Amino acid sequence: MSFGKGHHLHLIDGSAFIFRAYHALPPLTRRSDGAPVGAVAGFCNMLQRYIAANEGPDAATHLAVIFDKGSHTFRNDLYEAYKANREEMPEELRPQIPLTRRAVEAFNIPCIELEGFEADDIIATLARQAREAGGRVTIVSSDKDLMQLVGGGVEMFDAMKNRRIDVDGVREKFGVDPARVVDVQALAGDSVDNVPGAPGIGVKTAALLVNEFGDIETLLARAEEIKQPKRRQTLIDHAEQIRLSKSLVQLDDNVTLDFGPDDLELREPDPDALLGFLTEMEFRTLTRRIAEALGVEPPVVPDVAPQEEAGGDDPETPAPAPFEPQAYICIRDMGTLADWIARARAQGWVAFDTETTGLDEMRCELVGVSLALAPGEAAYVPLAHKADGADDLFGGEALAEGQIPMEEALAALRDLLEDDAVLKIGQNVKYDAKVLARLGIRMAPFDDTLLMSYAMYSGLHGHGMDTLSERYLGHGCIPIKELIGSGKSQITFDRVPIDKATPYAGEDADVTLRLWQHFKPQLHAAHVTRVYERMERPLAPVLARMEMAGVRVDRDTLSRMSGAFSQKMAALEAEIHELAGERFNVGSPKQLGEILFDKMSLPGGKHGKTGAYATPADVLEDLATEHELPRKVLDWRAVSKLKSTYTDALQEHINPETGRVHTSYVQSGAATGRLASTDPNLQNIPIRTEEGRRIREAFVAEEGKVLVSLDYSQIELRILAHIAGIEQLRTAFREGQDIHAMTASEMFDVPLDEMTPEIRRRAKAINFGVIYGISGFGLARNLRIPRGEAQGFIDRYFERFPGIRDYMDDTVAFAREHGRVETLFGRVIHTPEINARGPRAGFARRAAINAPIQGTAADIIRRAMVRMPAAIEGLPAEMLLQVHDELLFEVEQGAEDALISTAREVMEGAAEPVVKLDVPLVVDAGQGANWAAAH
DNA sequence: GACATCACG
DNA sequence: GACGTACGTGATGTCC
Numbered sequence: 001m002s003f004g005k006g007h008h009l010h011l012i013d014g015s016a017f018i019f020r021a022y023h024a025l026p027p028l029t030r031r032s033d034g035a036p037v038g039a040v041a042g043f044c045n046m047l048q049r050y051i052a053a054n055e056g057p058d059a060a061t062h063l064a065v066i067f068d069k070g071s072h073t074f075r076n077d078l079y080e081a082y083k084a085n086r087e088e089m090p091e092e093l094r095p096q097i098p099l100t101r102r103a104v105e106a107f108n109i110p111c112i113e114l115e116g117f118e119a120d121d122i123i124a125t126l127a128r129q130a131r132e133a134g135g136r137v138t139i140v141s142s143d144k145d146l147m148q149l150v151g152g153g154v155e156m157f158d159a160m161k162n163r164r165i166d167v168d169g170v171r172e173k174f175g176v177d178p179a180r181v182v183d184v185q186a187l188a189g190d191s192v193d194n195v196p197g198a199p200g201i202g203v204k205t206a207a208l209l210v211n212e213f214g215d216i217e218t219l220l221a222r223a224e225e226i227k228q229p230k231r232r233q234t235l236i237d238h239a240e241q242i243r244l245s246k247s248l249v250q251l252d253d254n255v256t257l258d259f260g261p262d263d264l265e266l267r268e269p270d271p272d273a274l275l276g277f278l279t280e281m282e283f284r285t286l287t288r289r290i291a292e293a294l295g296v297e298p299p300v301v302p303d304v305a306p307q308e309e310a311g312g313d314d315p316e317t318p319a320p321a322p323f324e325p326q327a328y329i330c331i332r333d334m335g336t337l338a339d340w341i342a343r344a345r346a347q348g349w350v351a352f353d354t355e356t357t358g359l360d361e362m363r364c365e366l367v368g369v370s371l372a373l374a375p376g377e378a379a380y381v382p383l384a385h386k387a388d389g390a391d392d393l394f395g396g397e398a399l400a401e402g403q404i405p406m407e408e409a410l411a412a413l414r415d416l417l418e419d420d421a422v423l424k425i426g427q428n429v430k431y432d433a434k435v436l437a438r439l440g441i442r443m444a445p446f447d448d449t450l451l452m453s454y455a456m457y458s459g460l461h462g463h464g465m466d467t468l469s470e471r472y473l474g475h476g477c478i479p480i481k482e483l484i485g486s487g488k489s490q491i492t493f494d495r496v497p498i499d500k501a502t503p504y505a506g507e508d509a510d511v512t513l514r515l516w517q518h519f520k521p522q523l524h525a526a527h528v529t530r531v532y533e534r535m536e537r538p539l540a541p542v543l544a545r546m547e548m549a550g551v552r553v554d555r556d557t558l559s560r561m562s563g564a565f566s567q568k569m570a571a572l573e574a575e576i577h578e579l580a581g582e583r584f585n586v587g588s589p590k591q592l593g594e595i596l597f598d599k600m601s602l603p604g605g606k607h608g609k610t611g612a613y614a615t616p617a618d619v620l621e622d623l624a625t626e627h628e629l630p631r632k633v634l635d636w637r638a639v640s641k642l643k644s645t646y647t648d649a650l651q652e653h654i655n656p657e658t659g660r661v662h663t664s665y666v667q668s669g670a671a672t673g674r675l676a677s678t679d680p681n682l683q684n685i686p687i688r689t690e691e692g693r694r695i696r697e698a699f700v701a702e703e704g705k706v707l708v709s710l711d712y713s714q715i716e717l718r719i720l721a722h723i724a725g726i727e728q729l730r731t732a733f734r735e736g737q738d739i740h741a742m743t744a745s746e747m748f749d750v751p752l753d754e755m756t757p758e759i760r761r762r763a764k765a766i767n768f769g770v771i772y773g774i775s776g777f778g779l780a781r782n783l784r785i786p787r788g789e790a791q792g793f794i795d796r797y798f799e800r801f802p803g804i805r806d807y808m809d810d811t812v813a814f815a816r817e818h819g820r821v822e823t824l825f826g827r828v829i830h831t832p833e834i835n836a837r838g839p840r841a842g843f844a845r846r847a848a849i850n851a852p853i854q855g856t857a858a859d860i861i862r863r864a865m866v867r868m869p870a871a872i873e874g875l876p877a878e879m880l881l882q883v884h885d886e887l888l889f890e891v892e893q894g895a896e897d898a899l900i901s902t903a904r905e906v907m908e909g910a911a912e913p914v915v916k917l918d919v920p921l922v923v924d925a926g927q928g929a930n931w932a933a934a935h
Numbered sequence: 936g937a938c939a940t941c942a943c944g
Numbered sequence: 945g946a947c948g949t950a951c952g953t954g955a956t957g958t959c960c
Contacts, residue, residue, distance in 0.1 A: 188946080202946035588958055610938065610959095617941075641941060645955055670952055673944085681954045684943035716944090716951095769950060778950030796939055838946050850951040853944090858952095882942045884952085904941080937960090944952080 003062060003261035005134040005356030009155075010060035011123050012050070013141035013699035014067040014111075018043055018100050020160060022093050023836050030282050031474075032302075036092040037281055040099045044278065044286055047107055048141070050159065052293060054266075058138060058157075058164070062130075065104045069113040072123075075248050082248060084194050090835075099281070106277035107869040108269040117255055120145055127154050130261040138164075144173065144914070145193070148181040150250060167212045175207030183210045183219075195245050198238045201231070205782070216246050222535040271296050301474070320514065321376030323475050328370075329508025330498060331380040332402045337409060339378055340371055341416045347373060348931035349423040351513035352443075354379075354432045355505050357492040360679065361434035362655055362662045366406075367494045368501065369413065372509035375517070381506040382498045383409055400498060410439060415752070415891040417443045425449070427512045430540045434548060448537060449512055452519040453534040454668035459820070459830035459851075463668045465686050469511045471611065472518050478504050478512060500708070524734030531827050535859065536667065538866045542879075543665045543675075545869070549878045551682070551888070557698040558647045572636040579629045586636050589615045595629075602626055618781075642686065647694050653680045665882070672851050673827050674884060684882045687935070699931035706896050706927050708877075710903050711886035713922040714739060715857045716771050722917050723824070723852065724807035728800075733919040740764040742906035746800050766797055770804055771853050773846025808849050815848040823855040823862075824915045860921070861885060864910035871906045875899050888931065900925045 003009065023476075028038035054060055054854075075082045098859040104111040112122055114669060120143070127137045127149050134151070139146050142158040147170045150156060156165040163169075170178045187206035189197020209226075219498075220239050226232040231521045235242070271294045278287040279726025284301045291298035300322070331337050344350035351372035357362035359920045367385060372378035383406050387398040417436065426432055429448040436443050461467055466477045483496045483504055493501065523529045577583045580599070581708040583852035584591045593613025597605030602623050608614040617637070623630040653661045661680065669676025679685040685699070686692025701707045717739060721729035731744040741755050750756075762783060769779050776791035783790060798805040815831045816819050822828055829851040833844035861882065868879055868887070877891035877899045887907070928934040 151938060191946090200945055204946080585958080587956095590958075608939070612939090612959095614939075616939080637940080641956080644957075645942070649955075666953095669954090672952060674952060676953055678954065680942085684941090684954065688943080711944095772951040773949090775949050777948070782950070842947095842949055843951095846949075846951065854952060857944095886944085937958105939958085940956085942951100942955085 003130060003133050003135055003264075006057065007130075007133075007135040007261075008138065009062040009064075009094065009126065009130040009135060009264060010054075010138045010140060010259050011126055012047075012065040013119055013123065013139065013143060013146070014065040014100065014104065015119055016141050016143055017046055017065075017159075018093070018097065021046060022090070022096075023833065026638060027092055028471075030283060037099070037283075039093055039096045040103060040281060040288065041283055041696045043100045044103050044107075044281075044283065047103065047109075047160065048286070048290055048293070050651055050885040051107070060138070061266055062109040062135075062261055063266050064112050064126070064264045066119040066126075067101065067111065067113040068119045070115050073116055073118055074252075075118075079196075079248055081194050083572060096120075103276060106269070108267045108273070110264050111628065114255065114257070119251075121252040121255050122257070124149055124251035125255040125257060126261060126264075128253040130161070133261060134266075135261065145185075145190075145249065145251070146171065148178055148185075148249075149253075150178040174203060175422075176210050178802050180215065182250050183216045183248055185249040186216055186242050187520040188244070189245055190249070195248050196238075196241050196827060197245050198234050198242050199402065200234055205231070218241060244895070245379055263434065269294070273702050275299050277527055281460070282474075285470050285476045288476060321374075323507070323510070324376060325478065325503030325507050328502055328510070330381050330502045331381045334404055334408060334412065336379075337381060337404060337412055340373070341412060343373055344371065345419065345422055348421065349425060349482065351378075351425040351509045351516065352417070352432065353426060353505065353508040353512060354435050355493050355508075357494055357682050358434055359432055361664070362438075362550075362658075364493070366433065366435055367492075368505060370505040371508040372506070372513040373513050376510065378506035378510040378513075379497075379644050380502040381409060381413075382501060384494050385496070385498050386494050388497065390553055402498070410441065414441050417441055420445065423447055425512055425516045427468075427515070430544050433541065437544065437548065446537075446540075447516060447520075449515040449519060450668055451536040451540065452516070452523060452532055455528040455536055456519070456522060456526045456828070458668070458673070458828060459671040460832060465508065465511060465515075469799065470516050473511065473514050475511065478507055480504070503935065517858045522783065526828065527826065528828055531825065535825070535827070535862050539862055540667060542865050542869060543667060546879055547662050547664060549890075550655065551880045551890070552659065552700050552702055553650055553654055553661045554698045554700050555654055556652055558651050558695075561695070561698075562643055562647040562651075565639050565647060568639050568644070569636060570640070572632055574638065576629060579627075579632065587640065589613070590898045592633060596623065600627065600629070608864045638689070638691070642692055642695065646686065646692075647698075648679060648900065650695075650698070657883065663881070670858075671829050672855040673823065673829075673862065673881060674854065675858075682881055683799060685931070693932055696932035696935075697930045701890050701929055705890050705892050705931065707931055708889045708891055708896055708899055708903075708925065708927045709886055709931070710889075710900065710907060710923050710925045711883075712857070712861065712907065713924050715860065715885050715921065716853050717767055718854050718917070718919045718921065719824075719856045720771060720804070720807075721919050723856070724801075724803045728803050728921050738782055743767055743797075762793065766793055769794075770797070771850060773808070773849035775842075776848075811849050811852060813847055815844075821848050821851050823852050823858040823859050824911075827855050827859055829855055857885065860910045861887070861907070864907045867906050867910070872899060875902065887933070900927070 003065060018039055022039035023041055027036060028041055029035060030037045101111055114122060123139055123146060127139065131153050137154040137158045139149065140159055141156060148157060150170050151167050158165060167178060170181060174181050176184055177769055179522045184203060187198050187201050187209065188203045189195045209219055213222055220235065223235040263482040275287060275291060278290060279299050279301050282301055287301055288298045353369045355369045356364040356366055366383060368380055368382040370378060370380045382403045385400040385403060387400045417424060424443055424446045426446060426448055428450045429446045433443045450463045451665050453468055461471065469475050469477050483500055484491050484493060523532055573586055576586055580595050584595060586592065590612045592615050593605065596602050597613050603621060604622065605613050617634060620630040620634050650661065655662055663677045663682045664679050666676040666678060686695050718733055721733055728746060732739050741752055741760050741764045744750060744755060744759045745752050747763060748759055750759055765779060765782050776794060779794060780787040780790035811821060815834045819832060820828050820830045831844055833840050833849045834848055836844060865882065875898055876895050877889050879887060879889050881888040890898055904923045904925060908921045911917050926934045
């Protein structure tokens with residue numbers, strides 16, 4: 001069939017796809033021979049998702065993937081240095097290139113490459129042919145070099161951001177129409193492709209010139225008319241270089257091809273060929289998913305064990321059992337349960353998991369438990385499943401038949417779970433341990449696959465069971481949604497029929513067991529055994545105890561504040577509507593933006609990602625000098641935040657049984673080693689404003705008790721001083737000086753006794769900026785000073801403290817070489833994006849600089865927390881909360897001083913004996929009837 | 936469910 | 945001189 005009107009040709013930029021796949025995924029190797037296949041897997045995934053989503057008005061009728069071939073093209077003949085500063089292709093990627101071509105063919109998609117031509121030129125040619133035939137074209141790429149092709153039915157599609165780029169999109173990027181893009185590129189040049197352009201002219205300036213004069217030739221002919229002398233001279237001096245640049249960026253849309261759009265009609269893949277290829281790559285999940293999409297039986301991917309080296313200690317290792325959820329056993333009688341428990345004891349370890357009615361460990365009920373003794377050998381013990389239809393007529397109380405009575409089963413399980421000689425293996429053990437603790441059962445000793453993954457792979461990926469199973473076992477888990485549904489019609493696990501619950505619950509234990517067998521030997525190889533055994537594993541029970549203790553929150557106080565906030569909001573809202581001259585939703589940034597920037601035409605309206613106006617606080621802050629309205633909106637937002645996030649929401653988190661609020665800490669929440677706090681988040685209770693701070697008055701001690709807060713003073717700066725070896729900082733900390741004032745004095749040559757608050761404020765911002773991987777732009781924005789001035793400060797800072805720059809450079813170099821950074825205590829934080837290009841590289845760089853500092857501080861307080869229960873044993877005190885550098889305790893009146901001195905000693909000495917810091921750690925303490933007073 | 940906004944260290 | 949930027953989190957409301 002010939003291509004024409006009504007047809008739509010999609011052209012995928014294959015090389016861009018590969019690089020994205022390569023950088024998006026961690027190095028994955030084929031199990032049988034260790035060949036790198038991560039990029040191939042990512043590539044296939046992206047291709048599959050692209051095809052699956054091919055519907056709607058922009059769907060392809062014709063499709064091809066285009067690759068570059070050869071490194072020498074006509075552009076190298078024009079300009080030797082073209083693309084000369086491209087980095088070498090990574091070693092792991094090179095062998096994957098031919099495999100991705102085979103992947104395209106396996107999908108039955110035409111795979112196009114032509115010796116001596118860049119993919120861009122082939123795309124340009126096909127796009128022109130398709131356009132001339134009267135059809136539409138979508139170029140799947142975000143490469144700006146292709147933007148010149150947009151228009152007349154040709155658009156681009158950024159698969160990463162899932163966004164189409166049309167003529168307006170190109171105008172936004174280059175400031176000119178697509179037809180003029182080459183002229184802008186010719187002037188601005190391109191450092192990535194090493195196109196020289198005109199020195200000193202960037203895209204902004206280039207667009208300005210092109211819009212005024214037209215194309216390059218006209219511009220060069222009329223260069224004399226340019227007013228700015230420097231710019232005029234540049235253009236005159238570099239005319240030839242600019243012409244050359246244009247011929248480099250101009251795509252050739254007249255490549256001789258022995259086929260055309262007609263030949264690229266969308267074809268169904270041949271299941272045998274496609275699944276054969278995927279099986280050969282040993283992509284288990286992907287094979288299964290694609291088989292499902294094709295409606296055929298998924299082939300078994302042989303699980304070939306890696307080739308053991310000669311003399312390997314166990315050449316007879318059998319292949320792991322395949323996953324067969326239907327084969328899991330349902331235990332319905334005490335005899336069988338006792339038998340499994342006996343086998344677990346004989347073996348010395350067992351994988352264990354609980355099923356419950358919800359995610360809140362403080363309120364949910366136990367529904368059943370599962371056990372696994374070997375890969376593929378798992379059992380589910382239902383305990384509290386409801387009878388079918390029990391919820392209709394009889395109040396939902398009737399239990400399903402054939403379950404061991406709860407009491408009896410728990411008594412038997414207690415012996416196993418509390419047996420010091422049996423290791424319990426779980427995934428996120430803190431959850432199960434809390435559920436069991438409410439039933440009076442202590443679960444110890446244990447191993448936790450979530451924490452093992454966190455210790456080894458922090459920063460690489462999440463640590464949930466589904467993620468780990470897919471990644472390390474190649475097995476997609478049964479989604480919980482298949483059992484309990486989602487949204488409004490969601491049911492609790494006790495309503496799931498036992499015959500459906502058994503494969504799911506059994507799988508949880510089976511997967512956990514297999515992950516443990518996979519991870520355990522790797523801890524040593526990754527050098528994180530100490531991190532796991534000394535910091536992560538022992539912290540979990542400590543967190544569980546803190547969470548169960550909870551903190552008392554006074555409902556009346558919050559309720560009164562909510563009432564007052566409501567009134568204040570209503571008053572502000574009325575004033576805002578009055579000032580705006582119309583009613584609108586103040587909480588909608590979109591509507592607010594339209595009022596401010598369209599209706600009132602205030603300056604500075606910038607569009608966010610979605611094209612709507614952005615109205616963040618700092619923008620409104622600037623506008624507040626122009627008009628009354630922005631200030632009112634800021635006030636409204638402040639009150640609205642306090643009410644909805646704190647005074648309203650916190651009340652709902654008060655547990656009716658304990659009268660206290662019980663947060664959950666996510667031990668693997670932050671890549672740096674920090675904790676995260678959820679449901680509710682008690683690590684972001686307001687303190688910076690007077691009004692917000694009053695919310696802390698609702699966090700109170702019980703009658704006869706006191707809240708005590710201890711926090712590390714300047715811990716991250718102290719760590720920086722130690723790691724980077726900055727002598728002036730170390731001395732200042734040893735002598736207890738004001739560190740920001742000292743920095744200011746050093747930088748601005750102001751004696752300490754003449755220090756002003758303003759100068760000190762600047763130094764403080766720089767000190768913090770350093771910890772975050774400082775940039776002139778960031779500091780400028782923070783201090784609201786010109787960028788040049790901010791850069792001057794930074795330069796001066798590095799001059800005075802050269803060790804800081806060395807630390808930054810060394811850390812980034814280490815990350816580039818190893819793909820990770822480390823804390824002083826050996827915690828590993830992976831930096832997979834550190835060798836990426838573009839803005840992502842900047843993010844990764846700053847994160848790598850920050851991670852060892854933030855992470856070491858996190859390690860120190862974790863160590864203190866692990867030691868704390870034993871240290872304060874005997875004192876009438878409980879540790880309640882951790883807020884990164886602060887610990888909050890509740891203690892009986894009279895024992896405050898004893899607690900403070902004990903806890904302070906633990907905290908100040910927490911780095912030792914593993915690390916001897918050459919700066920002191922200092923802990924400040926406060927106490928009072930509520931959290932506000934304890935500060 | 937993505938995005939914008941804002942609370943904390 | 946150009947680009948886009950402070951690090952790490954979680955909860956809420958709007959809007960599609």
